[in-house]
Amino acid sequence: MSEVKLTVNGREVSRDVEDRTLLVSFLREELGLTGTHVGCDTSQCGACTVHVDGKAVKSCTVFAVQMDGASVTTIEGLASGATLHPMQEAFRNNHGLQCGFCTPGMIMMGVDIVKRHPEGLDDTTIRKELEGNICRCTGYHNIVKAISAAAKEMSTPAMAAE
Amino acid sequence: MYATNYAKATSLEDAVAKLQAAEDGKFLGGGQTLIATMKQRLAAPSDVIDVTKIPELKGITVDADTVTIGAATIHSEVASSKEIAAAIPALSGLAGTIGDPAVRNMGTMGGVLANNDPAADYPAAAMALDAVIHTSKGSYPATEYFTGMFETALDDDEIITKITYQIPLKAAYEKFRNPASRYSLCSVFVAVLKNGEPRVAVTGSGNDGVFRVGAMEEALKSNFAPEAVTGIAVDPETMLADIHGSAEYRAHLVSVLAGRAVAKAG
Ligand SMILES: Cc1cc2nc3c(=O)[nH]c(=O)nc-3n(C[C@H](O)[C@H](O)[C@H](O)COP(=O)(O)OP(=O)(O)OC[C@H]3O[C@@H](n4cnc5c(N)ncnc54)[C@H](O)[C@@H]3O)c2cc1C
Ligand code: FES
Numbered sequence: 001m002s003e004v005k006l007t008v009n010g011r012e013v014s015r016d017v018e019d020r021t022l023l024v025s026f027l028r029e030e031l032g033l034t035g036t037h038v039g040c041d042t043s044q045c046g047a048c049t050v051h052v053d054g055k056a057v058k059s060c061t062v063f064a065v066q067m068d069g070a071s072v073t074t075i076e077g078l079a080s081g082a083t084l085h086p087m088q089e090a091f092r093n094n095h096g097l098q099c100g101f102c103t104p105g106m107i108m109m110g111v112d113i114v115k116r117h118p119e120g121l122d123d124t125t126i127r128k129e130l131e132g133n134i135c136r137c138t139g140y141h142n143i144v145k146a147i148s149a150a151a152k153e154m155s156t157p158a159m160a161a162e
Numbered sequence: 163m164y165a166t167n168y169a170k171a172t173s174l175e176d177a178v179a180k181l182q183a184a185e186d187g188k189f190l191g192g193g194q195t196l197i198a199t200m201k202q203r204l205a206a207p208s209d210v211i212d213v214t215k216i217p218e219l220k221g222i223t224v225d226a227d228t229v230t231i232g233a234a235t236i237h238s239e240v241a242s243s244k245e246i247a248a249a250i251p252a253l254s255g256l257a258g259t260i261g262d263p264a265v266r267n268m269g270t271m272g273g274v275l276a277n278n279d280p281a282a283d284y285p286a287a288a289m290a291l292d293a294v295i296h297t298s299k300g301s302y303p304a305t306e307y308f309t310g311m312f313e314t315a316l317d318d319d320e321i322i323t324k325i326t327y328q329i330p331l332k333a334a335y336e337k338f339r340n341p342a343s344r345y346s347l348c349s350v351f352v353a354v355l356k357n358g359e360p361r362v363a364v365t366g367s368g369n370d371g372v373f374r375v376g377a378m379e380e381a382l383k384s385n386f387a388p389e390a391v392t393g394i395a396v397d398p399e400t401m402l403a404d405i406h407g408s409a410e411y412r413a414h415l416v417s418v419l420a421g422r423a424v425a426k427a428g
C-alpha cells in the first residue's frame with residue numbers, strides 16, 4: 001500500500017491504495033469518476049485517456065502511485081459549470097458519437113491534439129493523431145469533423161485565454 | 163494484475179540497491195511495455211523500481227559529431243526536440259512514429275532499448291547510427307548490445323543511462339506498419355556516417371531482432387542509389403514468419419523499403 005496524493009480536476013485528493021492500482025481504477029473506483037472508460041486490456045484503445053500535467057496519457061497503463069504529486073484532468077473536469085468545453089460542444093454538434101463509449105478518450109485526446117497544433121489542423125493530421133483512439137461505432141468521420149470544428153473554436157481569441 | 167511494490171529510485175545506486183533487495187524486481191521506465199505486460203499477467207515482478215527520475219537518465223546534448231539522449235527521455239520529447247531535429251531529422255521523425263501520442267508521452271528510449279522488441283523502432287536507429295549504449299556498468303556499441311529477440315547485453319541489475327548516436331551525413335527511416343498493431347512489419351533505417359560508411363539496419367523482420375545488411379552497405383559505398391539495394395535479397399531463413407506476413411514477404415519488403423529509404427535520404 002502507498003499513499004497517493006494527486007490533484008484531480010483542480011481538487012487535491014489523497015488515498016491509500018495498493019501499488020498495483022492503475023490510475024484509471026483510482027479515478028473510477030476510489031474517486032467515483034466513471035467518465036474515464038476502460039475499453040481494452042492491451043493499452044490500445046485510448047478510451048481511458050486523461051491529461052497528466054497537461055499531457056494525454058493512457059490512465060490504464062500507469063500506476064496511480066507513479067503519478068503521485070501530478071495534476072490530472074479527466075472528462076469531468078473539462079466543462080466549466082453548465083458550459084461545455086468547446087471540444088464537448090463540437091462532438092455534440094457534429095454527431096461525433098454513437099454509443100459514446102470511446103467519447104471521453106476521444107475528447108481528451110482531441111483537446112491534446114489541438115493544444116499541440118497551434119498552427120491549425122487538417123483532417124489528415126487529425127486522423128494520424130487519433131492513432132491510439134479506437135471507435136467501434138462512428139467510422140471516425142464525425143469525430144474528425146468535431147475535432148476540426150473545435151480546433152477553430154478554440155483558436156478564436158475569446159478562448160485563447162483558457 | 164498480480165500484486166507488486168512500487169518504488170521511485172533517486173539515484174543509480176539507489177535503483178540498483180532496491181533491485182538487489184527485491185525478490186524478483188524490475189526497473190520501470192514509462193511502463194508502456196512493462197505495465198501493459200503485467201496487466202496481462204505475462205510479467206509479475208515482486209517490485210518495480212521507477213528509474214525515470216534519476217538525474218543521469220535525463221537530458222539531450224548535441225555536439226559536432228554526436229547526439230546524446232538520456233534513457234528516461236520520452237518519445238514525444240525526442241520527436242519535438244529542435245536540437246535533435248536539426249542534427250538527425252530521421253531520428254526525431256522516427257520517434258514521432260512510435261505508437262500513438264499518449265504512448266509517446268510515457269514511453270522512454272531506455273525502455274525500448276532494454277526491451278528490444280523485434281518490432282521496436284529505436285533499435286534500427288541505434289544500429290544504423292553506430293550508437294553507443296551507456297549503462298550503470300559501462301557502455302556497448304549497438305552491434306554488441308542487441309543479442310537476439312528481446313535479448314540484450316544488459317545484466318538484470320544494469321540500467322541504461324544514455325544513448326549516443328553519430329550524426330550522419332544523411333539518413334532516412336522507412337516504416338512499413340502492420341495495419342492492425344501499427345508496429346513495424348518491416349522498417350529500414352539507412353544512413354551515411356561522416357566517415358562515408360553507409361549503414362542499412364532492419365527492424366520488425368529479423369527472427370533474431372534488429373540486424374544490418376552488409377551486402378547492401380557494401381553496394382551503397384560505390385553507388386548510393388535505390389537500384390543499388392533493391393536487387394539485393396536477404397535470406398528468408400533469417401526472417402520472422404507469422405499470420406501478418408510470411409518470411410518471403412518480409413524478405414521482399416526489406417529490399418523494397420531499403421530502396422525507398424535510400425531515395426528518401428537522397
Ligand atoms: C499501443 C502501443 C503501441 C506501441 N507502438 C510502438 C511502436 O510502434 N514502436 C515501438 O518501438 N514501440 C512501441 N510501443 C512500445 C513503447 O515504445 C514503449 O514505450 C517501450 O517499448 C518501452 O518503454 P518504456 O519506457 O515504457 O519501458 P517499460 O515498459 O517501463 O519497460 C520495458 C522494459 O525495459 C526495462 N527498462 C526500462 N527502462 C530501463 C533502463 N533505463 N535501463 C534498463 N532497463 C530498463 C524494464 O525493466 C522492462 O523490462 C508501443 C506501446 C503501446 C502500448
Ligand atoms: S483502456 Fe486504456 S488503452 Fe484501452
Ligand code: FES
Pocket residue numbers: 096097098099100101102103134135136137138
Ligand atoms: S461511439 Fe461507440 S465506440 Fe465510439
